[in-house]
Amino acid sequence: MPKTTWPMRPFLHAVGTGPKSNRDLTYDEARTVADLLLDQNATALQHGAFLIALRNKGESPDELHAFIDAIRARSTLIEPAVEGLVDIGSPYDGRTESVVPSPFASIVAAAAGAPQVMHGAPDMPPKHGTGVHELLGALSIPVDLPPDDVRHAIEQEGFGYINQQVFTPALYALKQRREEMTLRSAFNTVEKISNLAGAPHHIIGLTHTPYVHRLTGAMLRLGFGRSLIVQGIEGNEDVSTWRPSRLLAVEGETVEESQLDPSEHELEPVAREDLRAEDPLLTSVSSFLPVLHGEGEGKMRDLVCYNAGLRIWLSGRADSLAGGIEAARSAVRSGAARSKLESLRRGVPTTA
Numbered sequence: 001m002p003k004t005t006w007p008m009r010p011f012l013h014a015v016g017t018g019p020k021s022n023r024d025l026t027y028d029e030a031r032t033v034a035d036l037l038l039d040q041n042a043t044a045l046q047h048g049a050f051l052i053a054l055r056n057k058g059e060s061p062d063e064l065h066a067f068i069d070a071i072r073a074r075s076t077l078i079e080p081a082v083e084g085l086v087d088i089g090s091p092y093d094g095r096t097e098s099v100v101p102s103p104f105a106s107i108v109a110a111a112a113g114a115p116q117v118m119h120g121a122p123d124m125p126p127k128h129g130t131g132v133h134e135l136l137g138a139l140s141i142p143v144d145l146p147p148d149d150v151r152h153a154i155e156q157e158g159f160g161y162i163n164q165q166v167f168t169p170a171l172y173a174l175k176q177r178r179e180e181m182t183l184r185s186a187f188n189t190v191e192k193i194s195n196l197a198g199a200p201h202h203i204i205g206l207t208h209t210p211y212v213h214r215l216t217g218a219m220l221r222l223g224f225g226r227s228l229i230v231q232g233i234e235g236n237e238d239v240s241t242w243r244p245s246r247l248l249a250v251e252g253e254t255v256e257e258s259q260l261d262p263s264e265h266e267l268e269p270v271a272r273e274d275l276r277a278e279d280p281l282l283t284s285v286s287s288f289l290p291v292l293h294g295e296g297e298g299k300m301r302d303l304v305c306y307n308a309g310l311r312i313w314l315s316g317r318a319d320s321l322a323g324g325i326e327a328a329r330s331a332v333r334s335g336a337a338r339s340k341l342e343s344l345r346r347g348v349p350t351t352a
Contacts (some may be wrong), residue, residue: 007036008046018055021259024060034070036168047177050344051185053334058210059186067190068222074170078148079198080154082115084315089204090237092164093184093241094129096274101300102238104288105307110158111331111340112308112324114315116195118153119162119216121172125179130280136161139286141344153348154197157340167196193219194281200225201314208234212248219250226251229261233275241299243268260310265325267302274299292337306331 011033015022025033033050036042054063090102106116120133136142144163145153154160164172171191180188192204206212206229215229231246232239239245241262249256262269277283290296291304309325318324331337
């Protein structure tokens with residue numbers, strides 16, 4: 001039997017023996033497991049068995065925290081010299097059934113002076129949907145910049161994209177194993193909040209209600225500044241204008257729950273059926289690119305500005321959500337959003 005099979009055995013027993021006898025791992029135990037998985041010092045079978053058992057048990061905040069620390073230890077970290085940076089934690093595997101306004105909202109927010117960092121990777125399992133990587137590429141925005149260039153882009157343009165292939169190759173190298181699992185695992189969660197750019201503020205989506213305690217617990221341990229968990233479109237980070245969205249604000253040692261009600265902001269609602277798309281990439285671009293150009297339907301413009309406004313407010317560039325929405329509308333009307341898109345397409349020359 002290969003020696004690599006032995007280190008995983010106690011951890012597989014701990015999480016995989018069933019609801020009556022399994023248990024949460026301590027931080028140190030979970031860090032050991034994460035190290036083994038990321039360095040591929042566990043067999044492919046053990047890799048899948050452990051992550052599925054962990055999924056069935058439910059990841060604890062300490063386990064998520066340990067996985068994040070293991071990822072960060074194997075990543076290139078950057079520290080852009082900007083204030084109020086907002087990290088947008090969009091699912092790397094994207095969407096297969098609906099449009100994705102999130103990248104367009106972040107471009108508008110950047111145009112309004114609220115710095116943004118997004119991250120992802122190409123064609124990720126299990127969904128293989130349309131994500132940030134695919135959409136930015138479709139907009140002709142560079143998606144493979146090295147770390148120094150990403151940092152410089154955030155400092156100069158207020159927008160940067162972190163490609164997992166470039167920043168965390170050890171995690172990206174597990175893509176085939178994640179493919180074979182066919183299910184989401186802890187890695188799908190923690191890659192969204194690994195915070196490789198040192199952002200004080202975060203927005204992430206909440207797909208399943210049981211994840212509330214796990215996500216908020218992990219975020220509290222990570223010491224983020226004021227950050228938001230939202231139950232938005234398809235449970236992701238972009239909020240809808242057709243119904244209220246659940247919102248949890250995490251800051252310091254506190255978690256406050258509320259609702260975002262779009263009816264309070266004179267927004268033209270987008271019906272749920274209008275968000276559906278057989279081809280999310282093409283439909284997202286055709287629906288939201290005109291908004292960046294100062295054109296497009298009012299309901300699609302309002303959807304982008306609503307989400308941009310939330311990011312502007314979280315960044316501290318507006319005193320209220322209403323003020324953030326107005327700043328987003330102004331960035332669209334004035335042509336600042338279009339100019340921002342053109343600048344991002346050109347790329348930011350790296351300083352010598």
